[in-house]
Amino acid sequence: MSRPSFRFPDGFHWGAATSAYQIEGSPLADGAGPSIWQRFAHTPGMMANGDTGDVACDHYRRYREDVQLMKALGLHGYRFSINWARVLPEGTGRVNPKGLDFYSRLVDELLEHGIAPNATLFHWDLPAALDDRGGWLNRDIAHWFAEYAEVMFKALDDRVPRWSTLNEPWVVTDGGYLHGALAPGHRSKYEAPLAAHNLMRASGAGIQAYRAHGRHEIGVVFNIEPKYPHSDRAEDVAATRRAHAYMNQQFADPALLGSYPPELKEIFGDAWPDFPADDFKLTKQKVDFVGINYYTRAVVKHDPNQYPLQATPVRQPNRTYTETGWEVFEQGLTDTLTWFKQRYGDIPLYITENGSAFYDPPVVENGVLDDPLRTSYLRKHLGALHKAIAAGVNLKGYYAWSLLDNLEWSLGFSKRFGLYHVDFATQQRTPKATAKLYAQVIASNGSVL
Numbered sequence: 367m368s369r370p371s372f373r374f375p376d377g378f379h380w381g382a383a384t385s386a387y388q389i390e391g392s393p394l395a396d397g398a399g400p401s402i403w404q405r406f407a408h409t410p411g412m413m414a415n416g417d418t419g420d421v422a423c424d425h426y427r428r429y430r431e432d433v434q435l436m437k438a439l440g441l442h443g444y445r446f447s448i449n450w451a452r453v454l455p456e457g458t459g460r461v462n463p464k465g466l467d468f469y470s471r472l473v474d475e476l477l478e479h480g481i482a483p484n485a486t487l488f489h490w491d492l493p494a495a496l497d498d499r500g501g502w503l504n505r506d507i508a509h510w511f512a513e514y515a516e517v518m519f520k521a522l523d524d525r526v527p528r529w530s531t532l533n534e535p536w537v538v539t540d541g542g543y544l545h546g547a548l549a550p551g552h553r554s555k556y557e558a559p560l561a562a563h564n565l566m567r568a569s570g571a572g573i574q575a576y577r578a579h580g581r582h583e584i585g586v587v588f589n590i591e592p593k594y595p596h597s598d599r600a601e602d603v604a605a606t607r608r609a610h611a612y613m614n615q616q617f618a619d620p621a622l623l624g625s626y627p628p629e630l631k632e633i634f635g636d637a638w639p640d641f642p643a644d645d646f647k648l649t650k651q652k653v654d655f656v657g658i659n660y661y662t663r664a665v666v667k668h669d670p671n672q673y674p675l676q677a678t679p680v681r682q683p684n685r686t687y688t689e690t691g692w693e694v695f696e697q698g699l700t701d702t703l704t705w706f707k708q709r710y711g712d713i714p715l716y717i718t719e720n721g722s723a724f725y726d727p728p729v730v731e732n733g734v735l736d737d738p739l740r741t742s743y744l745r746k747h748l749g750a751l752h753k754a755i756a757a758g759v760n761l762k763g764y765y766a767w768s769l770l771d772n773l774e775w776s777l778g779f780s781k782r783f784g785l786y787h788v789d790f791a792t793q794q795r796t797p798k799a800t801a802k803l804y805a806q807v808i809a810s811n812g813s814v815l
């Protein structure tokens with residue numbers, strides 16, 4: 367029987383992704399203002415092992431070396447984020463030329479090596495000065511964000527072909543405002559909806575600014591985790607519907623449909639405001655693409671004690687789980703893409719993040735660190751993409767999370783997602799076997815799978 371051909375469509379875009387606070391280090395160098403992650407990481411008890419982004423992968427200084435690593439993989443593109451507070455130390459007003467210059471130099475280095483820059487304006491590291499003014503709870507942030515976006519478009523749009531406004535707004539509100547596990551560490555059922563809504567208002571304002579200044583593509587990046595009912599009992603099906611609305615529709619609906627699913631009022635009750643109808647004229651903008659970050663699925667059951675969803679995930683027997691507690695479930699990636707197209711239409715899609723954290727025994731042979739579980743994860747999920755494309759999904763590209771082992775937020779450096787291993791004591795980068803496979807996938811446009 368001939369091997370199935372996994373060849374991807376001609377022109378399929380292969381990349382890798384990172385984010386500023388997770389890899390750059392030097393958070394306050396060259397006039398940068400502090401971000402809320404700079405503050406959160408230096409708040410005792412917030413970070414595993416007391417890890418911070420003070421050094422991380424030292425990418426702010428080693429970016430040329432890291433572009434060489436991207437080149438070695440044959441990447442078509444590199445998805446990175448811009449630390450807003452490097453460029454605008456107070457979040458608005460004064461521009462810090464040295465902060466802007468870092469990103470200009472990074473973009474030039476990428477272009478010099480034939481790698482397309484893909485810039486995310488906000489990947490969680492809000493300028494602390496704006497948090498002091500209410501941050502995502504202040505409706506003015508839509509204007510603050512549009513002002514920042516305009517600075518970046520004017521400076522870099524001639525060289526950056528693809529922009530995203532936000533990365534994973536759901537994580538910002540669920541982690542930063544409801545449960546408090548992430549910056550800015552708030553725990554309020556009343557704040558989370560306000561932050562969520564203002565994130566999408568800001569994203570819309572950023573897209574509007576792009577339409578006035580940009581000549582390439584702009585979109586928004588959502589984390590999507592498909593939800594499957596634990597049983598066909600009505601209460602489990604209803605719990606699954608709530609969990610799905612809360613994570614997978616709460617941000618895409620206002621952005622792409624100009625409305626919220628009714629489940630959110632059901633979930634938040636008196637904490638869900640009646641947002642002004644005019645707001646949806648701002649949240650809903652034409653996007654050139656949507657980025658989807660996929661890691662895993664959730665099997666959901668009703669749980670009256672769980673707040674605020676009354677839903678809880680059920681661990682699956684006899685399945686492989688990653689170090690972050692995520693089930694390896696590649697069918698969920700195919701299901702996510704077909705669902706997204708069915709609900710929101712035929713918008714060009716990218717997988718802007720996909721990857722896995724596993725513990726790899728530090729066994730390096732011929733300069734390569736073996737990581738069989740991560741390699742298996744990659745193979746399975748690229749196969750799932752191929753199924754989605756065969757089902758008619760308009761998938762334009764894939765960015766592996768992540769180029770480098772990096773700071774997994776409050777979990778610190780303990781969770782390693784990188785194609786390249788990083789020894790944080792020496793800053794030595796070492797390719798994993800998955801990096802070697804990925805390079806072959808890129809060179810053969812998937813045929814080696």
Ligand SMILES: OC[C@H]1NNC[C@@H](O)[C@@H]1O
Pocket residue numbers: 385388534659719767774775783
């Ligand atoms: O948890 C893995 C990744 N998920 N999406 C956002 C990134 O910043 C995370 O490291």
Ligand SMILES: [Ca+2]
Pocket residue numbers: 497550
């Ligand atoms: Ca605060």
